[in-house]
Amino acid sequence: MTRGRPTPQQRLLLEVKGGGAAWIDYDGDGWLDIYLVNGNDPSRTGPQPRSRLFRNNRDGTFTDVTDAAGVGSDRYGFGVAVGDYDNDGGDDLYVTNYRGNLLYRNNGDGTFADVTARAGVGNNARWSASATFGDVNNDGFLDLYVTNYLAFDIAAPPGEGGLCLFNDIIAPCGPIGLSPEPDTFYLNNGDGTFKDISAASGIRSVPSAYGLGVIMRDLDNDGWTDIYVANDMFPNYLFRNKGDGTFEEIGLLCGAALSDTGCEEAGMGVDAADIDGDSWQEILVGNYENETCAYYRNDAKDVGRCFFTHASFQAGIGDATYPFLTFGAKFFDADNDGNLDIFLANGHVHPNVEGVRRPGFVQRNLLFMHAGTHRFREESATRGPGLGIVKASRAAAFADYDNNGTMDILVINVNEAPTLLRNGAPGPDAHWIAIQTVGRRSNRNGIGAVITLEAGGKEWRREVRRDGSYCASNDPRTHFGLGATSTIDRVTIEWPSGQLDVHEKPPADRIVRFQEGGP
Amino acid sequence: MIGAFLVLMCAAAAPPALPPHAVAALQEAERLRAAKEWDKALDAYARVLAAAPGDAGLRVLLAGDFLRSGAPELKGPAYALLREATEIDADHFAANRVLADWYCARDFFRDAADRYRRALRGKPNDPDTLHNLAVALVKLRQFEEALRVAEESVRWSGGGARFRIGVAMVYADWRKHDKALDVLASIDPAALDGAARTLFYQTRGEARFLAGDAKNAIDDFTTLTRLEPKHAKGFQLLGLHLQRLDRFAEAETAFRRAVVLDPANEAAHFGLGTVCLRLGRNEEGVAALARARELAEKRTQARLRDLREMSAELKERQKRGWTPERGR
Numbered sequence: 074m075t076r077g078r079p080t081p082q083q084r085l086l087l088e089v090k091g092g093g094a095a096w097i098d099y100d101g102d103g104w105l106d107i108y109l110v111n112g113n114d115p116s117r118t119g120p121q122p123r124s125r126l127f128r129n130n131r132d133g134t135f136t137d138v139t140d141a142a143g144v145g146s147d148r149y150g151f152g153v154a155v156g157d158y159d160n161d162g163g164d165d166l167y168v169t170n171y172r173g174n175l176l177y178r179n180n181g182d183g184t185f186a187d188v189t190a191r192a193g194v195g196n197n198a199r200w201s202a203s204a205t206f207g208d209v210n211n212d213g214f215l216d217l218y219v220t221n222y223l224a225f226d227i228a229a230p231p232g233e234g235g236l237c238l239f240n241d242i243i244a245p246c247g248p249i250g251l252s253p254e255p256d257t258f259y260l261n262n263g264d265g266t267f268k269d270i271s272a273a274s275g276i277r278s279v280p281s282a283y284g285l286g287v288i289m290r291d292l293d294n295d296g297w298t299d300i301y302v303a304n305d306m307f308p309n310y311l312f313r314n315k316g317d318g319t320f321e322e323i324g325l326l327c328g329a330a331l332s333d334t335g336c337e338e339a340g341m342g343v344d345a346a347d348i349d350g351d352s353w354q355e356i357l358v359g360n361y362e363n364e365t366c367a368y369y370r371n372d373a374k375d376v377g378r379c380f381f382t383h384a385s386f387q388a389g390i391g392d393a394t395y396p397f398l399t400f401g402a403k404f405f406d407a408d409n410d411g412n413l414d415i416f417l418a419n420g421h422v423h424p425n426v427e428g429v430r431r432p433g434f435v436q437r438n439l440l441f442m443h444a445g446t447h448r449f450r451e452e453s454a455t456r457g458p459g460l461g462i463v464k465a466s467r468a469a470a471f472a473d474y475d476n477n478g479t480m481d482i483l484v485i486n487v488n489e490a491p492t493l494l495r496n497g498a499p500g501p502d503a504h505w506i507a508i509q510t511v512g513r514r515s516n517r518n519g520i521g522a523v524i525t526l527e528a529g530g531k532e533w534r535r536e537v538r539r540d541g542s543y544c545a546s547n548d549p550r551t552h553f554g555l556g557a558t559s560t561i562d563r564v565t566i567e568w569p570s571g572q573l574d575v576h577e578k579p580p581a582d583r584i585v586r587f588q589e590g591g592p
Numbered sequence: 593m594i595g596a597f598l599v600l601m602c603a604a605a606a607p608p609a610l611p612p613h614a615v616a617a618l619q620e621a622e623r624l625r626a627a628k629e630w631d632k633a634l635d636a637y638a639r640v641l642a643a644a645p646g647d648a649g650l651r652v653l654l655a656g657d658f659l660r661s662g663a664p665e666l667k668g669p670a671y672a673l674l675r676e677a678t679e680i681d682a683d684h685f686a687a688n689r690v691l692a693d694w695y696c697a698r699d700f701f702r703d704a705a706d707r708y709r710r711a712l713r714g715k716p717n718d719p720d721t722l723h724n725l726a727v728a729l730v731k732l733r734q735f736e737e738a739l740r741v742a743e744e745s746v747r748w749s750g751g752g753a754r755f756r757i758g759v760a761m762v763y764a765d766w767r768k769h770d771k772a773l774d775v776l777a778s779i780d781p782a783a784l785d786g787a788a789r790t791l792f793y794q795t796r797g798e799a800r801f802l803a804g805d806a807k808n809a810i811d812d813f814t815t816l817t818r819l820e821p822k823h824a825k826g827f828q829l830l831g832l833h834l835q836r837l838d839r840f841a842e843a844e845t846a847f848r849r850a851v852v853l854d855p856a857n858e859a860a861h862f863g864l865g866t867v868c869l870r871l872g873r874n875e876e877g878v879a880a881l882a883r884a885r886e887l888a889e890k891r892t893q894a895r896l897r898d899l900r901e902m903s904a905e906l907k908e909r910q911k912r913g914w915t916p917e918r919g920r
Contacts, residue, residue: 238902241700335862
């Protein structure tokens, strides 16, 4: 796994932002496989590095099946989204690149077909970063949102040969001073094609920004999927789904756009989840050094309308994240205690800061464990040697790849092999369940379904999603840590179609598959 | 910048002796400058300097004069003169100090640290320069070295309270809040003058908040606003920390005072807008946020100007044979 290095000093902005990673069960065997998005080397005349698919051998090892699967793109790649866009039961891949994204349709036989042109999702010649699938009109088909970064010509980079002074560091020029690109939003027509609704939906009614991270979530609990975009050096955007095919941007008025002193930050990775059990989702955004990771507490319940409070310092992640530059950022239950924790993948974008500032280009990643309502405590040093690894990390993708009940993390590193952080087997007081949703009237993945789980007098509410983090796609199964509770009373699933399914006393400590309208 | 003037004025106490033709050129330059004929004036100054090719003091004198004039056209030439002075005398105190401050103001902390070190060779153990070097090192997150230098500044100042606050600031930025508070506990704020007292309460308030002592942090910011009732930033910080404790109504009062004292305080407008929205007064909230975003736009434009300045700096360095590889 390499990012291309056309110049010895990574003088192009293009070279410092990727790459991506996805967990995908491409062969439908119940074991998650890996797709890694690679950069390339525009100055090289021979074969280029390519993106790679690795099949899970079910024994802790993986086999490179890129050629057989036909997904070895040699474009300069960044991110990846996984979703069954045609509802045929196979995970499809959408890969974002510099100039020309790719949609690979899963043929169901271990191979993929490049259907980009037919589907109409190539995104012209833009430079894209994170993308995500979600059903914004609840029609049973996954739509696609693609963040675009900025206008960049690799043949004529800005500045002095692509280089600028950033403070006193020689660094790739940008993004400031370069033209931001508007994002792209595709509506699934349900026949294998998509329609570009960027303008019609209203998402282009806002100023173009340097988009890097995106999630789809129902952030106002109205049954319609909203979109949150983490922008670099621009206010973040929260597009509220009005339910009529259009969106309105409400990030600033809802308190989810800026720092608590009103500054736009360098948004990259993003995730959302209900942290305090009030059914309203908090938002987490990874930012630049000398900024904090943003923790937007959802106060809608108290305020009576959409309202987020920037609460990084109150949550205990403000001071601790200030020196780090965070790309991957996600809530997950690291120890199956029933509370969501935080993992941050860090690394600077400028190689030349190494030796000048500490931490420098390579940085350690951070694990924050839940420490009370809206409170976290950094425990990276005591949670295993994998958290002591120091690299320039980018994407972080989360999944239980060994199906042992704990969430593992795949981290992409610049110009180095990725890091696979295996989480140990759950302890006796760390029960769990992972729920795989299979839609029938709803989209096949069940993306957007809301699962409410009741056990031991507690209640958890989670949305089925594969997005979250940066340029990444995660485990399609929704994981719940249950702590010491080994008996589940009830699982209720509200499907995007409106179907409501109640499952009494499903078994704990296993992966359970629930089909829409089924037993 | 006031500090820079003082440094330059001290350095320029004795005007150098010049040959008659250079004196005439200097008089002509002064006349042209008064007439705002900048290019011609700079040509005349160049003739003066040509008569004293090895005179670092003359260059520092003229640079100070240019900066004091306040003319934007003379700012660039002033810093160029200071650079020339340090090419003649690498350890020239005043030239390096002013250049270091210039680099600091533009977040060129590595260059700033380098210049402060050179200035210290010209005037060893100068407490102010040691303090500023510590600040630059903190920005580079070289905390061990910053602490050592800050402690040196305390030693050479004879234990000055302002410099001890500097040590506390190093600890605070290092996230060693308890140590910062220990240092601050050794200082009697009643004995401090205005600026040092402001810095004391600001530093202690922030350290206390981050150490988990929110109540006393609020007390510090409240005291700061009582002692310095015209200090807009004090009210803004009080508002921010009250807001962080969900004390929105009190935060609103503080933010309102801050924006009255300093209508250009973007953070205070933003805080005011946020708490008004939180309290359900949407119209006021939206108006305050709109004002904050207007100010943010100005900040963005200033950043673009900085970017252009950095591009010019890069070109200047490349002209002097500086390559990216060497700059690493």
